[in-house]
Amino acid sequence: MSGKTIVITSGKGGVGKTTSTANIGTALAMQEQRVCLIDADIGLRNLDVVMGLENRIVYDIVDVVEGNCRLEQALIRDKRYENLFLLPAAQTRDKSAVNPAQMRNVIDRLKEEMDYVIVDSPAGIEQGFKNAIAGADRAIIVTTPEVSAVRDADRIIGLLEAEGLHKPEVVVNRIRIEMVKKGDMMDIKDMIEILAIELLGVVPDDEGIVVSTNRGEPVALNENSQAGQAFRNIARRIMGEELPLMSLEKATFFSKLKKIVGLS
Amino acid sequence: MVSAFSFQVTTKGVIMNFRPGLDFEEVKTSLEQHVQDARDFFTGVDIYLNLAGRDLTINEMSDLMEVVRKYENVNQIYFTAKENKKKRHDKNQDTILIRRTLRSGQRIKYHTNIVVIGDVNPGAEVIAGGDIIVLGKLRGVVHAGAGGREEAQVVALSLQPTQLRIASIISRPPDEGQGDNLAPERAYIKKSQIVVDKLRN
Numbered sequence: 001m002s003g004k005t006i007v008i009t010s011g012k013g014g015v016g017k018t019t020s021t022a023n024i025g026t027a028l029a030m031q032e033q034r035v036c037l038i039d040a041d042i043g044l045r046n047l048d049v050v051m052g053l054e055n056r057i058v059y060d061i062v063d064v065v066e067g068n069c070r071l072e073q074a075l076i077r078d079k080r081y082e083n084l085f086l087l088p089a090a091q092t093r094d095k096s097a098v099n100p101a102q103m104r105n106v107i108d109r110l111k112e113e114m115d116y117v118i119v120d121s122p123a124g125i126e127q128g129f130k131n132a133i134a135g136a137d138r139a140i141i142v143t144t145p146e147v148s149a150v151r152d153a154d155r156i157i158g159l160l161e162a163e164g165l166h167k168p169e170v171v172v173n174r175i176r177i178e179m180v181k182k183g184d185m186m187d188i189k190d191m192i193e194i195l196a197i198e199l200l201g202v203v204p205d206d207e208g209i210v211v212s213t214n215r216g217e218p219v220a221l222n223e224n225s226q227a228g229q230a231f232r233n234i235a236r237r238i239m240g241e242e243l244p245l246m247s248l249e250k251a252t253f254f255s256k257l258k259k260i261v262g263l264s
Numbered sequence: 265m266v267s268a269f270s271f272q273v274t275t276k277g278v279i280m281n282f283r284p285g286l287d288f289e290e291v292k293t294s295l296e297q298h299v300q301d302a303r304d305f306f307t308g309v310d311i312y313l314n315l316a317g318r319d320l321t322i323n324e325m326s327d328l329m330e331v332v333r334k335y336e337n338v339n340q341i342y343f344t345a346k347e348n349k350k351k352r353h354d355k356n357q358d359t360i361l362i363r364r365t366l367r368s369g370q371r372i373k374y375h376t377n378i379v380v381i382g383d384v385n386p387g388a389e390v391i392a393g394g395d396i397i398v399l400g401k402l403r404g405v406v407h408a409g410a411g412g413r414e415e416a417q418v419v420a421l422s423l424q425p426t427q428l429r430i431a432s433i434i435s436r437p438p439d440e441g442q443g444d445n446l447a448p449e450r451a452y453i454k455k456s457q458i459v460v461d462k463l464r465n
Contacts, residue, residue, distance in 0.1 A: 043369060045387075054386070055426045055436035057405075079439065091387050092371035 003114040005107050006238070007136035011152030013123030015144045016173040019213060021120035022050045023220040027235030029084035030220065033115040036075065036085040040132035041122035042097055045089035051078065052216020053086055062090040065102045071109055080221065095127040100134035107135035125159060133160065139168035140200060145175055145186040154195055169200035171234060176205045201234035203227050268294035277310030284317055288324050292331060299334045307337040316345045366390065366404065375411065386426055395419070414453045419463060423449040433458055
C-alpha cells in the first residue's frame, strides 16, 4: 500500500491548521481509511492536545529521527479509531532538530502502511514549514476570511509551487455567513478569485470548536455540528468524491438562518 | 585503550580499582604490564588492591600476589573489597534544587533527586535518576528513577501529571474525571505498579 501525503499549512498562525488536521484526519478515519497525523510543529506541539492524546506520548518524531526508538514505538493510536495514528512533535526541542530529508524518510516509511499521511505544518515559512512540506504529495491551505490570512495564503501557494507542489487546495475556515451577507466579511468568491486555486471546503465559525479543542475531541465526531459536517465533507472530497461544494451546506445554513430571522 | 584499573588516592594510600566486567586474565595481563612499565610507581606508599565485586579463586589470588610483589619499594600491599561508596553516595543522595516554575517545553534532567519549588506545567518534563519532589502543582510529565531505580518516588503538593513514570513503568491518569486534588500525594512502585497515596505527615 502506498498512501498519499497531505500537508496542511497556512503561513499565518491561528487560522486553524491544527484543528483542521485533527478533524480531517478523524473524518478520514471515520471513512475507514488508515491515517497517520504528523505534528511538524516541533517545540510548540498542539496536535496531541487537540486529539486528546497528550498523556500517551512517550517518544516523538525527534526520537525517531535520532534513532532513540523505532517508528512504530512513537506512533500513538487514537482512542476512538484504531486506524488513526499520531506521530507527535517534541516539545523540548526546536525546528532544527529535524531536516527535510529526515522528514521525507519518515513519511516514506509511514506511507507504506497508511492510506493518508497528514502533516500539520507550523505557522511561518522557515525551517518548520520546509520540513512539513518535504515529502508531501498534496497541500491543503487553510485560511480565514481576513485580508491578512489570504495574503499569507497567497504567499504560501507561491512557495509551494516553487517546491514543486502544484495545485494546492484551500479550506476557508471560520466563515460567518451573516457577516458575509452584510458585506462585513470577505466573500468566498473574492478569496478564490485572488488565490485562483481549487476550493476544498468551507467551515463555518462554530463555538463548538473551542469546546471540542479544549476537550481533545475533534468536532468531526459530533454529528450535530455544522463545522463537523464541513470537515466530514472535506474528507470525502479528499477521497475523490464529487460532493457539491457548499451549495448544499449553504442552503441549509441559509434556510436555518432565515428561520431564525423569521422567528425573531 | 581504556585502562583496566584506575587509581584513587586517599589519606591511607593508593587504591587500585579494577574496571567491572573484565575477566581475570585481562586484569592480570594489564597489571603485569603496569608492573613492567612502572616498577617503582608506588615507592613509599601503601597500596590497596580493591577486589570489590570480584570473586577470585585461591589460585587467581596467588597469581595476583605474584604479580604485585614485583612492585619495588612499596610500603605495604593490602587486599580489600571496598564498595566505591563515594560514587554511590553521589547518585542517590545528591539533590538538585529548581527554584522556579517549569513551563511548557522546558526540560530538567539530572541523575540525582530533583526538587522543584514552583509548578511543573503541562508540556514541561522533569527526569531524575532519583526522587522528584514538586512543591507546587505537578501537571507535566515526570520520570523518577530514570536509570531504573524502582524505589524512586514522586511527591507533589498537587499531583496531576500528564504522565508519570517511575523506572520503566509508565502510567497516565484516566481520560475522564480529573478533579482538583489539593492534598499532597506520593507516587511509588508497589508490586510492579505505580500507586498513588495521600501523603501523611
